[in-house]
Each structure stands twice: as structure tokens, then as C-alpha cells.
Amino acid sequence: xxAITSEQVAHLAMLAHIEMTExxxxxxxxxxxxxxxxxxxxxxxxxxDIPATxxxxxLQNVFREDVVGETLTAEEALSGAPDAEDGKFKxxxxxxxx
Amino acid sequence: MNNMLTLTAxxxxxxxxxxxxxSVEVTxxxxxxxxxxxxxxxxxDNRAAGKNGVNAYLHLNAEEALAVAKSVDExxxxxxxxxxxxxxxxAVKDLIVTKGQPTTAASRMLEGWMSPYDGTVTQKVxxxxxxxxxxxxxxxFAMGSTTEHSAFGVTRNPWSLDRxxxxxxxxxxxxxxxxxxxxxxxxxxxxxxxxxxxxxxxVGMKPTYGSISRYGVIAMASSxxxxxxxxxxxxxxxxxxxxxxxxxxxxxxxxQTPVGSFADAAxxxxxxxxxxxLRVGVIKELSGEGFQPGVLARFNESLELLKSAxxxxxxxxxxxxxxxxxxxxxxxxxxxxxxLAKYDGVRFGLRKLPEEGNVTIExxxxxxxxxxxxxxxxxxxxxGTYALSAGYYDAYYGSAQKVxxxxxxxxAKAFEVADVLVSPTAPTTAYKLGEKTKGDPMAMYMGDxxxxxxxxxxxxxxxxxxxxxxxxxxxxxxxxxxxxxEDERLYRAGAGLEALLTEKWGGPLHQQMPDxxxxxRDFNFEGAK
Numbered sequence: 001x002x003a004i005t006s007e008q009v010a011h012l013a014m015l016a017h018i019e020m021t022e023x024x025x026x027x028x029x030x031x032x033x034x035x036x037x038x039x040x041x042x043x044x045x046x047x048x049d050i051p052a053t054x055x056x057x058x059l060q061n062v063f064r065e066d067v068v069g070e071t072l073t074a075e076e077a078l079s080g081a082p083d084a085e086d087g088k089f090k091x092x093x094x095x096x097x098x
Numbered sequence: 099m100n101n102m103l104t105l106t107a108x109x110x111x112x113x114x115x116x117x118x119x120x121s122v123e124v125t126x127x128x129x130x131x132x133x134x135x136x137x138x139x140x141x142x143d144n145r146a147a148g149k150n151g152v153n154a155y156l157h158l159n160a161e162e163a164l165a166v167a168k169s170v171d172e173x174x175x176x177x178x179x180x181x182x183x184x185x186x187x188x189a190v191k192d193l194i195v196t197k198g199q200p201t202t203a204a205s206r207m208l209e210g211w212m213s214p215y216d217g218t219v220t221q222k223v224x225x226x227x228x229x230x231x232x233x234x235x236x237x238x239f240a241m242g243s244t245t246e247h248s249a250f251g252v253t254r255n256p257w258s259l260d261r262x263x264x265x266x267x268x269x270x271x272x273x274x275x276x277x278x279x280x281x282x283x284x285x286x287x288x289x290x291x292x293x294x295x296x297x298x299x300x301v302g303m304k305p306t307y308g309s310i311s312r313y314g315v316i317a318m319a320s321s322x323x324x325x326x327x328x329x330x331x332x333x334x335x336x337x338x339x340x341x342x343x344x345x346x347x348x349x350x351x352x353x354q355t356p357v358g359s360f361a362d363a364a365x366x367x368x369x370x371x372x373x374x375x376l377r378v379g380v381i382k383e384l385s386g387e388g389f390q391p392g393v394l395a396r397f398n399e400s401l402e403l404l405k406s407a408x409x410x411x412x413x414x415x416x417x418x419x420x421x422x423x424x425x426x427x428x429x430x431x432x433x434x435x436x437x438l439a440k441y442d443g444v445r446f447g448l449r450k451l452p453e454e455g456n457v458t459i460e461x462x463x464x465x466x467x468x469x470x471x472x473x474x475x476x477x478x479x480x481x482g483t484y485a486l487s488a489g490y491y492d493a494y495y496g497s498a499q500k501v502x503x504x505x506x507x508x509x510a511k512a513f514e515v516a517d518v519l520v521s522p523t524a525p526t527t528a529y530k531l532g533e534k535t536k537g538d539p540m541a542m543y544m545g546d547x548x549x550x551x552x553x554x555x556x557x558x559x560x561x562x563x564x565x566x567x568x569x570x571x572x573x574x575x576x577x578x579x580x581x582x583x584e585d586e587r588l589y590r591a592g593a594g595l596e597a598l599l600t601e602k603w604g605g606p607l608h609q610q611m612p613d614x615x616x617x618x619r620d621f622n623f624e625g626a627k
Contacts, residue, residue, distance in 0.1 A: 004484075012483045016435060017442070018476055019452075019464040028480055031539050035481060038540045039424035043497040045504070052499035053506060055321050055351070056307045056556020057582055062350045076214035082449035091444050092457045 004033045099615075102127045103277040104608070107186050107334040110280060114174070114185045121167035121174075121185030125229045128187050129160045132231065132278045135256075135614050150623035152614070153253045154263075154273040155232045156192050159199050163187060163229035170227050183341060184227035189279035191270045192233035193240050194325070195314045196220050199230070203316050204248035205238045207447045207470030217314020218349070219283060219325050219342045226341045231279050235269030238472045239438065240290055240318045242266050243542050246535050247474040254531070255298060256614050257572055259621045261528040264294035267302070267328070274300045274330055276614055281338050282328045287318050288426055289523075289549025291326035292561035296523035296575020299563040299607045301335045301592070302328045306582045307556035308353040311346035319433035320351075322426075322553040330608065332562055332593040333368070336360035339585070358586040367590035368597040373407040376591060379414035379516025384548045389525045392567025396574040397522045400564050403598040404520075414512035414519060418504040419551050423543055425501035426550040428485045428494050434475075435482030441470060477539065506555045513581045518591045521548050523561040523575030531626070552579050560588040562596055563607040573607065 006025040009032065013020045020028065074087045083090040102124055105113070113119040136158075137151025170185040195201045195213035197220075202208045216224070223230060237247035245253040245268025253268045255261040256276040263272035267284030271291070274282055275298035284291035286304035295302030303326050310325040317323060327338035343357040366372055378401075385397060405411055443449035443466030444459075450469045452461045471479070485494040512519055524545055534542035552559040557579055564576035576595065580587040600606055 008484075009480060012480050012487070015487070016479050016483045017439075017460065017463040017467055018471065018479065019461075019468040020476075024476075028477065031477060032481060032484065035427065035477075035539055035543075036484070038543075039427055039494070039498075042421050042424040042428065042501050043493045045418070045421045046497050046500035050500040050503050052496060053502040054499055056502075056506070056554070057351075057353065059308070059351060059353075064347050072214055077445075079214050080211050080446035082443060082447070089444055092451075092459050092462050094459050 004029045004036065099277065100127045100131070103131055105280065106331050107183065107280040107329060107337060110186050111183055121170045121229065122164060124185070125163050125167040125187045125231070128231055128279055129158070129163065131276075132158060135276055135618060136278065137618075150621070151618050152256055152272055152276050152278070153251050154234055154269040154276060154278055155189070156202060156204065156235050156250055156269070157200050157233040159230050159232040162198060163231050166227065166229040181226045183337060185229070186281060187229045187231050187279060188223060188338070189231050189234050189270060189273045189282040190220065190223070191236055191267050191282070191284045193236055193285050193316045194220055194283060195316065196230065196233065199233055201233065201316070202250070203239045204236045204250055205470065205472070205475070206249045207441050209249070209448070211446055213314075215314065218311035218346045220314060222342050223283070228281075228341075234267070234273050234282065237266040237268070238475050239316065240266040240285055240287055241434070241474050241478055243289070243293060243545055244529060244534055245269060246531065247472055249472055252531060255528050257298065257611060258528070259617055260531055260626060261572065262297070262531055264297035264524075264528060266290040267326070268294045270328055271295050271298045271300050271302060274298070274328060275608070275611070280329065281334060283342070284326045284328050285315055286324050286326045286553065287322045288430060288553050289546045291328055292549050292559060292575065292577060293524050293546065295328060295561040297528035297573065299573035299611070300328060300330050301332055301560065301562045302326055303335050303339060303560045303588065304552065304558060305339065305343065305585050306353070306558045308351045309355065309585065310342055311349045311352050313346055313348040317437040319430040320437065321433060322430060324553075330606070332560070332589060332596045333361060333364040335560070336364040336589045355583055360586060360589045363586040363589040364593035367592065367594035371408065372590060373404060373409045373594040376409040376594070377412060377515065377517045378404055378409045378591070379412050379512050379519040381512075381519050381521045382413055382415045383417070383419050384521035389522055390527065390567060390569070392569045393522045393524070393526060393574050395568060396565040397576060400576050400595055400599070401520070403602070404595060407594065407598055412515055414516055416505070416508040416512060416551065418501060418508050419547070421501045422505060422551045422554060423547055425498040425505070426546070426554060427481070427543060428498035429502070429554070431478040431482035432485045432495050433482070434478045435486065438475065438479055441467060443467070502554045505551050509555050509557055509581070517580070518587050519579040521577050522564075523548060523577040527567050527570055527572035527574060548577060557582050558585040558588055560592050562592050563599070565599065565603070565607065566610065
């Protein structure tokens with residue numbers, strides 16, 4: 001595995017929606033390199049015939065009765081929003097105009 | 099120090115029932131203690147300006163706590179029937195949502211946020227009529243092992259103010275060690291109640307995955323997170339566990355299994371002959387190389403005590419634990435990257451506009467998340483995004499999930515010959531502040547080697563005080579682990595060992611603790627920053 005570059009981290013930061021400065025990208029790349037190097041042995045420790053465990057205590061088909069339970073009121077749901085109008089969340093433009 | 103503060107929760111409950119104390123008196127004593135020893139980090143309204151201290155609490159809930167205490171006292175005076183712990187105060191980790199108090203997850207992202215609903219465990223604490231003293235500090239979104247990653251200042255270890263209390267539930271366990279609460283709730287994703295319990299000489303329990311509702315617990319890594327009851331004694335931990343356990347339809351991973359008789363198990367373990375015939379498996383990989391000598395000395399001493407009380411000591415091996423840290427950091431960070439996607443500056447939390455250029459929702463998200471998350475949260479989100487990205491998914495996330503299967507198999511095999519497993523909780527005693535946060539990011543992660551395997555396997559595990567290490571005089575934790583659904587065994591084994599150790603010490607470990615108010619008076623807080 002080759003070293004992780006600033007460009008790779010910039011792509012990951014874009015996917016994760018976190019703006020980063022050039023300095024942050026460089027230091028994150030170096031740190032990520034150390035971490036990935038330390039954890040990559042997991043892929044050598046396992047073989048194709050071992051099943052994956054996604055959940056420690058397996059539960060299947062967890063259903064509930066189809067009845068309306070307690071819900072938040074619109075006012076409560078909007079109470080922590082940075083911006084709201086007419087009972088709705090208010091967001092900046094979705095599309096870039098240029 | 100006020101004598102009420104050192105009582106156990108069981109003793110407080112007894113004295114309340116007998117009419118020897120009122121809940122208002124007890125609650126007020128803990129509030130006074132918090133104000134005297136926690137320092138300036140509390141809410142502006144509650145703080146004595148310029149004072150320094152432990153900084154275990156992010157929010158003090160004095161008014162509501164006293165109102166609950168008063169209503170309990172009134173109902174008791176009127177002869178009404180009350181729950182077992184009614185009137186006994188409790189501290190709550192600030193990762194658990196609470197109506198009427200702020201919930202921050204120790205992040206700028208949620209600074210000032212008020213949850214419009216209660217978590218299920220919060221609701222259960224209210225139904226149990228326990229006054230909530232306030233919300234305790236943690237590593238941001240529970241990511242860290244030192245509580246230094248809080249956006250609102252570090253928590254200091256009450257045993258030694260230049261040390262961390264561990265983490266992520268550092269504020270929760272430091273509050274117990276500082277006698278700022280008799281009971282507390284933490285959360286444990288990779289050791290987050292057990293390691294700070296070890297570092298502060300207190301008790302922290304991670305129950306079987308799914309046995310306590312996660313509804314209203316801010317999610318870090320959903321397949322690993324579990325709420326943990328914490329106290330200064332094993333019996334108190336068991337009593338609190340009984341309050342918060344049980345099935346919850348609001349959590350789809352919640353188990354249907356009946357709640358155990360944890361307090362009965364603790365009492366039976368502490369009684370004469372309580373450990374007779376218990377098969378205790380010593381984990382070969384977690385009791386030797388890489389562990390501090392003073393930690394191993396206390397651990398071996400506990401093994402001798404267990405043996406003397408009739409327990410049978412056997413050696414077991416968990417060969418796959420050498421991959422546990424790697425698997426844990428891949429799975430945890432992958433789940434973190436997904437769970438923290440909800441902090442987008444739209445529905446709740448911080449919104450920050452970009453400093454230049456167009457204001458679009460995407461750019462607002464990028465700027466808000468850049469400003470709202472600290473360095474460790476960003477590191478884990480980016481690592482998780484990497485582990486889940488095309489081309490790496492199978493090698494990293496997929497392999498880590500297979501390691502999880504191997505670790506589960508190791509435990510299953512070990513439990514064929516042992517009823518409970520035992521190891522030190524952490525390889526060392528409490529870290530110095532700053533020791534693990536500079537330089538190699540793996541340095542902090544490796545300290546979780548003994549605790550993360552149980553979260554990967556979903557099995558229950560408890561840490562209790564095992565004494566002080568000779569080289570530094572700091573607390574050492576002893577960790578017991580049981581098979582899934584067998585949490586009762588941990589209370590039996592834990593209370594049994596605790597009784598033996600308490601007898602050996604001539605009283606509880608905290609009697610050997612330095613006086614906190616003297617430590618605070620003499621400590622150079624300015625120089626330590």
C-alpha cells in the first residue's frame with residue numbers, strides 16, 4: 001500500500017463534507033498513513049471462508065405493531081434548527097448558481 | 099468533607115427509607131461538593147469565577163435536581179411507595195439526551211442544543227425518581243481515551259490533577275472518584291466506562307450489547323455502543339443497572355431477555371463462600387507483555403485472593419485479540435463516518451457560512467463541519483470514509499468484520515473452560531495530560547487493547563479497583579468478562595473480589611485517596627496549561 005497523499009485526503013474530505021486547509025490535509029495524510037499501516041494486518045489475518053459479523057448479537061425481523069406512536073411536534077422538531085420558516089427547515093441554495 | 103458524600107448509594111437509599119436523611123440534604127451536599135471542587139468550567143451561572151478544579155461536569159442541574167429531591171421527600175413523608183433508589187442523586191454523561199438540560203456531546207457542533215426528547219435511560223432515571231445532578235464531560239462524541247478531546251476543556255483525575263481520568267466517560271468516572279455523585283451513567287464503545295473506572299479507582303460496567311436501550315444516546319458506533327452503569331462499589335453499580343435495563347421497542351437492537359437480578363448476584367458474590375468453585379480464566383495475551391509492572395503486581399495479587407476464596411484459576415487464550423485494535427478502529431470509524439453525517443447544519447447544531455464565495459448548502463455543510471468537529475472527530479470520520487470507499491471496503495471493513503467473528507469464536511472457546519475471564523482493564527495507570535495526544539495517533543489507541551475485544555464480541559465486562567500501582571500510587575483496574583446475557587456472573591465475581599480486597603485494605607480504596615480540596619489548592623493550574 002502506497003503512502004496516503006494530500007490529494008487522497010482532499011477527496012475523502014470532499015466526500016465527508018469537511019472543509020480542510022492545505023496544512024490540515026497534509027497532517028491528516030501523515031496521520032492516516034500511520035493508522036492505516038497499523039491496522040492493515042487485519043486483511044492478512046482472515047480468509048475467504050470466515051463469515052463477517054456485522055452485529056454482535058444477531059436479531060432478525062424486528063417488527064413492531066403498525067400503530068402511530070409518540071412523535072415530536074413540528075415545533076419541537078424545529079426547536080434546534082439553525083434556521084426555520086413556516087414550520088419547515090430553511091436551508092441555503094441547493095444548487096450552485098454559476 | 100461532608101460524611102454524606104462517602105456513603106454508598108445503597109446506604110443513602112437505606113437512610114432515606116429509614117428517615118435518617120432527606121433527599122434534599124443529600125442532593126444539596128453533592129451540589130455543594132461540585133461547586134467546591136469542579137472549578138470554573140461549569141455553566142457561567144453556577145461558577146465561581148477564576149476557580150479551577152476537576153472539570154467533571156459540563157452542566158450543573160441544581161434547580162431541577164433539588165425539585166425532584168423535594169418531591170421525593172414529600173411523597174415519602176406522605177407514606178407513598180417509592181422506587182428503590184428514589185432520592186439518590188445521579189450524574190449523566192453528556193452523550194445521553196435530556197429534556198430541559200443542554201446536551202453537547204462535548205462538541206462545538208451541539209453547543210447550546212436542547213434535546214426536544216429524553217433518552218430511554220433518562221426516562222428510566224426519572225421514573226426511578228433520582229435527582230439528576232448534571233451532565234458530565236467526555237471526549238467529543240465519545241471519541242478518545244483521555245477526555246482531552248472535549249471541546250470544553252479537559253477533565254482532571256481526582257487522584258492526581260496532572261493526569262487524565264481516561265475516557266471517553268472521563269467526566270462521569272471522575273465525578274464518582276471526586277465524590278461529586280454516588281452514581282453515574284456512562285457509555286462504552288471500546289472501553290469508555292471501564293478504562294476511566296480503572297484510572298480513577300471506581301467501578302464501570304459494560305452490559306451485554308442490546309440489553310440497555312440506546313434510544314436517545316448520541317450514536318458513535320452503533321454496533322459497539324452500550325450504556326454503562328457506574329458507581330464506587332459493585333453493588334451500587336448493580337442497583338443502577340437494574341434501573342436502566344430492559345427491552346425498548348424504540349431501539350431495534352434491544353434484546354427481549356429478562357432483566358437479571360444483579361444486586362442479588364452482587365450480594366451472593368460478596369457473601370462467605372461466594373466465589374467457591376467459580377472458574378476464572380486468565381487471558382494469556384492480556385496479562386503479561388506490554389503491561390506496567392505495578393499493574394501486573396496488583397493483578398496477580400487479585401488472582402491469589404480469588405484462589406484463596408475457592409475460585410479455580412485456569413489459563414485461556416484469545417489468539418485473535420492481536421487484531422482487535424485494528425478491527426475495532428476500522429469498524430468504529432466506519433460507523434462514525436456514517437453516524438456523524440447527520441451533523442449537516444440543517445436540522446440541529448452549528449451552521450457556519452463559508453467565509454468567501456457562493457453560499458450553497460454543500461459549502462455550508464463543509465464549513466459547519468469544519469468548525470463544529472475537533473481534530474479527533476475529523477480524523478475518525480476521514481479514516482471511516484477511507485475504509486468504506488470503493489477499492490478498500492473488502493480489505494479493511496470486510497476483513498475487520500471477519501476478525502470480529504474470530505474474536506467471538508475465541509471467547510466461545512474460552513468460556514468452555516471458564517465461567518468468567520479476567521485481565522487488567524488497561525496496560526497502564528492513568529496517562530499524564532498531553533502524554534497520548536501529541537505525536538503518534540496509535541499511542542492512545544493501543545491503551546484500549548484489553549477493553550475493545552468485548553465490544554467487538556458484544557459480551558459484558560466490568561472494571562473494579564484492584565489497588566494502587568507501587569511505582570506511581572495510581573489506581574489499577576481489574577476487568578472481568580462473561581458470556582453474552584450472563585451479566586449476573588460479573589456482579590458475583592466483581593463483588594466477591596471487591597469484598598476480599600476491601601478486607602485486605604481495611605476499607606474501600608478511596609480511603610487511600612489524597613484530599614481533593616488540598617490537591618486543588620496546591621496545584622499550579624496556570625503552569626499546567
